[in-house]
Amino acid sequence: MLAIQHLTKQFGAKPALSNIQLTFRPGVTGLLGPNGAGKSTLMRILATIDQPTDGGVFYHGQNIAKKPNVFRQVLGYLPQDFGVYPNLSATEFLSYMAAMKGLRPKDAKRRIRELLDILNLTHTGKKALGGFSGGMKQRVGIAQALLSNPKVLIVDEPTVGLDPQERIAFRNLLVTLASDRIIILSTHIVSDIESIAPQIVVMKAGHVLADTTPEQLIQEAEGKIWHAIVSIPRLPEMQQQFLVSNAIQRADGIHLRLIANRKPILGAHPVEPTLEDAYLLKTGERRGDA
Amino acid sequence: MMNTWTIIQVTLLKQMRRPSYLLLVAISILLGFLCVPSMSDGYQVFYLGGVRGIYNSAWLGAVAAMLPVILFWLPGFFLLRSQITQDRELQLGQSIASSPIRTLHYVINKFLANFCVLLSFSLLFLIAIVGMQLLRGESMSIQLMSYFLPLLFLTIPYLLVLAALTIVFDIVPGLKGMGGNLILFSLWLTLTSLSVGMPGRGSDLFGIGMIMDQMLAGARFFYSELPDSASFGYYPHTGSIPTYIWNGILWENGFLLDRLWWVLAAFLLVLGSGLVFDRFRTPKFRHPRQQTTQTASSMQPVNLTLSPVRQVRYANIPMMLRGELNVMFSGKSLGWYVLNLSIIALSFFVVVGDGLKWIALLLLLPVGVWSLLGCRDRIYRTLPLIHSSSSKTLKWLVSWIAGVFIGLLFSGGILLRFVYSGAIGHVVAWIAGLCFVVSLALVGGALSRSRRLFEGLLIVLLYLGPINNIGPLDFLGVQTQQPVLYLLLSSLLLGGGLLWSWLDDHRMTTLTAKER
Numbered sequence: 189m190l191a192i193q194h195l196t197k198q199f200g201a202k203p204a205l206s207n208i209q210l211t212f213r214p215g216v217t218g219l220l221g222p223n224g225a226g227k228s229t230l231m232r233i234l235a236t237i238d239q240p241t242d243g244g245v246f247y248h249g250q251n252i253a254k255k256p257n258v259f260r261q262v263l264g265y266l267p268q269d270f271g272v273y274p275n276l277s278a279t280e281f282l283s284y285m286a287a288m289k290g291l292r293p294k295d296a297k298r299r300i301r302e303l304l305d306i307l308n309l310t311h312t313g314k315k316a317l318g319g320f321s322g323g324m325k326q327r328v329g330i331a332q333a334l335l336s337n338p339k340v341l342i343v344d345e346p347t348v349g350l351d352p353q354e355r356i357a358f359r360n361l362l363v364t365l366a367s368d369r370i371i372i373l374s375t376h377i378v379s380d381i382e383s384i385a386p387q388i389v390v391m392k393a394g395h396v397l398a399d400t401t402p403e404q405l406i407q408e409a410e411g412k413i414w415h416a417i418v419s420i421p422r423l424p425e426m427q428q429q430f431l432v433s434n435a436i437q438r439a440d441g442i443h444l445r446l447i448a449n450r451k452p453i454l455g456a457h458p459v460e461p462t463l464e465d466a467y468l469l470k471t472g473e474r475r476g477d478a
Numbered sequence: 479m480m481n482t483w484t485i486i487q488v489t490l491l492k493q494m495r496r497p498s499y500l501l502l503v504a505i506s507i508l509l510g511f512l513c514v515p516s517m518s519d520g521y522q523v524f525y526l527g528g529v530r531g532i533y534n535s536a537w538l539g540a541v542a543a544m545l546p547v548i549l550f551w552l553p554g555f556f557l558l559r560s561q562i563t564q565d566r567e568l569q570l571g572q573s574i575a576s577s578p579i580r581t582l583h584y585v586i587n588k589f590l591a592n593f594c595v596l597l598s599f600s601l602l603f604l605i606a607i608v609g610m611q612l613l614r615g616e617s618m619s620i621q622l623m624s625y626f627l628p629l630l631f632l633t634i635p636y637l638l639v640l641a642a643l644t645i646v647f648d649i650v651p652g653l654k655g656m657g658g659n660l661i662l663f664s665l666w667l668t669l670t671s672l673s674v675g676m677p678g679r680g681s682d683l684f685g686i687g688m689i690m691d692q693m694l695a696g697a698r699f700f701y702s703e704l705p706d707s708a709s710f711g712y713y714p715h716t717g718s719i720p721t722y723i724w725n726g727i728l729w730e731n732g733f734l735l736d737r738l739w740w741v742l743a744a745f746l747l748v749l750g751s752g753l754v755f756d757r758f759r760t761p762k763f764r765h766p767r768q769q770t771t772q773t774a775s776s777m778q779p780v781n782l783t784l785s786p787v788r789q790v791r792y793a794n795i796p797m798m799l800r801g802e803l804n805v806m807f808s809g810k811s812l813g814w815y816v817l818n819l820s821i822i823a824l825s826f827f828v829v830v831g832d833g834l835k836w837i838a839l840l841l842l843l844p845v846g847v848w849s850l851l852g853c854r855d856r857i858y859r860t861l862p863l864i865h866s867s868s869s870k871t872l873k874w875l876v877s878w879i880a881g882v883f884i885g886l887l888f889s890g891g892i893l894l895r896f897v898y899s900g901a902i903g904h905v906v907a908w909i910a911g912l913c914f915v916v917s918l919a920l921v922g923g924a925l926s927r928s929r930r931l932f933e934g935l936l937i938v939l940l941y942l943g944p945i946n947n948i949g950p951l952d953f954l955g956v957q958t959q960q961p962v963l964y965l966l967l968s969s970l971l972l973g974g975g976l977l978w979s980w981l982d983d984h985r986m987t988t989l990t991a992k993e994r
Binding site: 232235236257260261265267270271272273274275284285286289290291293295296298299302303316332335337 | 784785786787788789790794797798800801802804805808809854858859860862863864865866867868869873
């Protein structure tokens with residue numbers, strides 16, 4: 189079990205995280221939030237790169253800041269923005285990372301072979317990482333995070349740069365891995381989380397707004413999502429008055445999904461909320477009737 | 479024109495916010511203070527056979543023109559030589575290349591920006607010197623033209639040439655790496671020799687010889703028995719020094735015309751570089767290992783079963799060391815190994831004696847590997863991966879051990895020769911020197927976040943210490959052995975560097991947060 193207790197992180201006078209309390213259990217936890225919510229800061233603290241200003245992170249009761257090297261043994265981390273040594277091949281780079289993680293050479297060799305196979309990088313042979321596409325580099329990043337068979341896997345915006353096929357494959361990979369380990373997946377692509385995360389944490393401006401299940405989050409939005417058709421000139425007015433979760437142009441006008449507590453306009457009718465609607469309801473600025 | 483000014487402004491701001499710029503500014507001011515010693519300080523900077531001019535504007539104006547020429551060449555060059563490369567590395571290149579700015583315009587803007595940064599150092603130094611004239615109080619009359627004319631006729635053409643060289647060595651293939659550093663250093667030595675050997679001629683870019691000759695002529699007017707040579711350096715003395723009034727540099731038309739030629743040469747160098755500049759295109763020829771890898775499908779839709787792995791409970795230094803060495807040697811060609819092994823083998827046949835000082839140049843072989851020690855993970859943005867996987871302290875230590883190991887490997891031939899000749903003192907001093915160089919590489923890389931600072935420092939140290947035997951700087955002990963001093967310095971650098979690395983990481987996260 190990984191527990192965050194009263195965690196605060198300040199950069200000068202600016203609080204990036206304020207009194208965060210969370211508990212992660214085996215399975216995928218989706219961390220959702222707009223830019224600047226504090227997701228990456230939280231991830232970096234969990235990954236033992238940064239220290240909290242106050243509070244702590246406890247893995248099976250042990251404060252990870254006190255003995256970071258012990259926690260690093262069970263940790264796999266894929267940062268949002270990372271680089272690779274351009275003149276190394278995937279195998280060479282992974283061997284280096286395995287050495288940093290303290291894997292025994294024999295085990296490292298076998299594990300690298302397995303990961304290259306799973307991530308379809310075997311064919312890259314001795315090609316240097318400098319010539320890899322963004323998606324392929326991302327897969328190398330995923331491989332290094334999985335090298336030590338981590339009990340805690342932290343992945344920050346992992347699907348950036350992946351094509352749709354790769355995104356689906358990566359989500360499946362996480363589901364397969366989730367049975368016996370804690371996976372924390374940070375993203376602002378709601379669909380990435382919807383299908384695989386039984387626990388969702390919504391953050392905004394350094395605070396936790398919700399720590400719940402997708403079903404419960406959706407339930408909270410029931411009766412607050414509306415469908416309406418308006419003419420094109422009315423769109424700006426609608427956007428100003430209500431949270432608009434979707435707008436599609438059709439021959440009969442603009443089809444809108446609006447978030448509002450009461451019927452927003454004449455002719456609007458309630459619709460089933462999606463996780464994206466529920467997320468917007470949670471994080472969006474309240475406007476007008478919303 | 480407005481764009482040019484904006485680019486210059488931005489480059490100046492970018493430089494002024496770097497610690498290395500502030501360090502150079504501090505050094506400029508300190509030098510201004512040190513190069514105008516009072517009678518009681520017990521040393522002179524210009525050796526004119528034991529006399530000097532009184533500190534009036536003419537004398538100090540000449541000092542303010544000469545010293546930047548000698549002192550700013552290497553630091554200025556290393557500070558600014560990668561401005562275009564930085565645009566490429568920061569991936570700004572593609573935005574610049576796709577904007578309507580003309581290639582030549584971009585290159586000239588960079589040249590002018592570099593010139594302005596260099597000029598800012600000279601002006602700060604000049605201000606410090608003017609302050610020193612008032613502080614020393616030997617002449618309270620400030621003659622502005624005595625300061626301005628040397629700046630205009632000597633310093634500015636010189637700085638234009640130096641700024642042009644920062645562009646040439648940033649653009650022309652083959653000059654960007656360590657080879658370029660050595661060529662630049664040789665060029666500096668050649669130009670200095672020409673300036674001193676043929677003062678006032680067309681080849682005298684620095685103008686030092688011309689000024690010193692005139693200073694000496696002025697002195698001999700009062701003290702006819704003075705020797706026929708003048709030089710620059712640290713000259714201790716006891717008691718007071720005889721002084722004379724020197725009225726300043728006489729500008730000859732021929733000399734001024736030659737300065738114009740240098741200005742023209744600077745612009746021609748920039749124009750030539752503009753023609754060669756590839757405008758951030760992808761290189762036509764890439765090493766087969768660097769060629770783009772295509773893949774038809776992405777991840778395998780397989781059931782994931784990973785075999786168990788065992789980790790050592792505490793860090794395994796030999797494994798980390800092996801990984802570190804793999805990274806250091808990766809991508810090297812067969813030719814590289816053959817060449818280096820041949821040189822290492824040949825170094826065994828060096829005769830221990832006078833020629834030994836040149837063997838210090840062996841340390842230039844692994845400089846490319848060493849210079850990445852302290853900054854590799856910043857340059858390649860692998861810091862978060864490394865720091866979430868292993869201890870920073872341990873990583874620092876392992877990098878240091880790997881660096882020393884590489885040093886020992888490249889020094890294998892000469893160390894065997896020392897042992898064979900029974901010169902154990904040399905063995906100890908050489909190893910202490912290696913430890914010092916590796917510590918310097920780690921700290922230099924961590925401080926500057928680039929490889930240039932260490933590369934520049936090493937060249938200068940090799941030249942001044944082991945080759946020219948400026949006593950305390952002979953870190954390899956080829957002429958003067960002082961292993962204890964360098965082992966101590968090495969330990970200080972290691973410990974200090976580690977502390978800096980921690981503080982720097984903290985600062986980095988603060989900055990990241992501010993940006994957010």
